[in-house]
Every structure is written in structure tokens, then in C-alpha cells.
Amino acid sequence: MLATLFALILFMGLVLGLQSRSFNTQRVLGRLALDARLSFERDAVHERLRGIVADAMTADHPAVDRPSMDGTPFLIAQGDRVWSVRLQDVEALPDLYHSPVEVLRVALSDAEGIARRRQALLARFPSGTRYPRIEMMAAQLGLDNDALPLLTQSGTSGRLRGENAPKEIVAAVGRLPPHLRLSGETGRLRVTLELCDQTQCRP
Incomplete structure (x- = not known):
């Protein structure tokens, strides 16, 4: 009887340990996936900024919607997130x-x-x-x-x-x-x- 109870307690401990490890693994994988997505979106914003920066630096006449180069922030939406961008000379x-x-x-x-x-x-x-x-x-x-x-x-x-x-x-x-x-x-x-x-x- 005691041996059976001990075995049951040991088994439950193993199950809980595996569940805990599985949960931690899922958290790590979820964090890695989020980091990868943020990195991809950051790269996409940088790519979009190429044209914006080239226009801001070379255009003869400033456009109304052209961002300034004095560090004033402007917003860019990428995916379901918003990024604040500053261009500073x-x-x-x-x-x-x-x-x-x-x-x-x-x-x-x-x-x-x-x-x-x-x-x-x-x-x-x-x-x-x-x-x-x-x-x-x-x-x-x-x-x-x-x-x-x-x-x-x-x-x-x-x-x-x-x-x-x-x-x-x-x-x-x-x-x-x-x-x-x-x-x-x-x-x-x-x-x-x-x-x-x-x-x-x-x-």
C-alpha cells in the first residue's frame, strides 16, 4: 500500500515536472518567435526608410510631408505595430x-x-x-x-x-x-x- 502510494506520488511529480518544462519551453519558443518577428519588421522599416532618407537629403524643394532632419519623431506603421522614427543630421x-x-x-x-x-x-x-x-x-x-x-x-x-x-x-x-x-x-x-x-x- 505504501509502496503504491509512493509510486503514485513519484509519478505525479514526474508529470508535473514535464508539464512545467513544456510550459517553459513554450515560453522560450514564443519569445524567440516574437524576437524574430520584431527583427523582420525592423528590417522592413529600415528598407522603407531608404527612400525617405534619400528624398530628405537630396530633394531641392522640401515636401509638406517630408520628415525633418532635426530629430523630430514621426510614425511608421509596419504590420500591427507602430515605430517612432527620428532622423538627425x-x-x-x-x-x-x-x-x-x-x-x-x-x-x-x-x-x-x-x-x-x-x-x-x-x-x-x-x-x-x-x-x-x-x-x-x-x-x-x-x-x-x-x-x-x-x-x-x-x-x-x-x-x-x-x-x-x-x-x-x-x-x-x-x-x-x-x-x-x-x-x-x-x-x-x-x-x-x-x-x-x-x-x-x-x-
Whole structure:
């Protein structure tokens, strides 16, 4: 009798264990399927953006519905999801590595301190060393992540293009002396995608 009861308890334990494993397996497979679908949709959005970006950068006359290159978000629906997209001219952002302190000041309240710490950190890098990603450099400089959307590490001139500056800094960019302002066509964009829903993510 006791042996039978013990065997029954052991059997039930095995059944419950198998069910638990099956449930966990289903959760893992479901997560993998969702990740694969999101990756596919992200690639599809990027493909759609090719034409939008080319038009925004090369058209002679701006269209009414053409997205701006100052980081203002716009929405793209793909499948049953909505993506928030930002196009940002990188030459309209201070370069964290190369911009002079006058340019850093348009986005950073402690531009002088950041410039001093930057100089000290860069002096430690051997010649020819590739700079770390901007997120890592910002952390070493004591910058908050909230500042990163207003900075780049892809600038080429140290100057700023005012017409594509984000709204948070456009007035300060306009006050820069002429030798620190850039004109001409946009050469490089930073494209940012964010998955969202229409109640939480609006332009």
C-alpha cells in the first residue's frame, strides 16, 4: 500500500515536472518567435526608410510631408505595430570627442568641466586607438544618458548646422559665431527606431 502510494506520488511529480518544462519551453519558443518577428519588421522599416532618407537629403524643394532632419519623431506603421522614427543630421549635434567648448556649451551646462575631463581621458589613449562608443565615454565623463540624444561622435568639422539642430538647442546654435556654424547639404544622418504604441509614442 505504501509502496503504491509512493509510486503514485513519484509519478505525479514526474508529470508535473514535464508539464512545467513544456510550459517553459513554450515560453522560450514564443519569445524567440516574437524576437524574430520584431527583427523582420525592423528590417522592413529600415528598407522603407531608404527612400525617405534619400528624398530628405537630396530633394531641392522640401515636401509638406517630408520628415525633418532635426530629430523630430514621426510614425511608421509596419504590420500591427507602430515605430517612432527620428532622423538627425549628425553635423547639427556637438561632437563629444572633437567639438570645442563653445560648441559643447549649446548642449551641456558644464561644458568647461566636460572639456577638461575629455582632454585628460583622451591623453591616455595611445595614438591611433579607436575611441570607445559614445555611451561609454559619456559615462566616464559623468554625463547623464539624457544628454546623449543631443550629442554625437560622428561629427567631422566641430561646427554645427543650425537648420537641423534639435529644438532643445536650436536657439543656442543660432547664437554661435559664424566660424562655428556650418552650411551646405546634409551628409550623414543618425536614424533611431523605437517600437511603441499609438498611446505612448506620439510625434
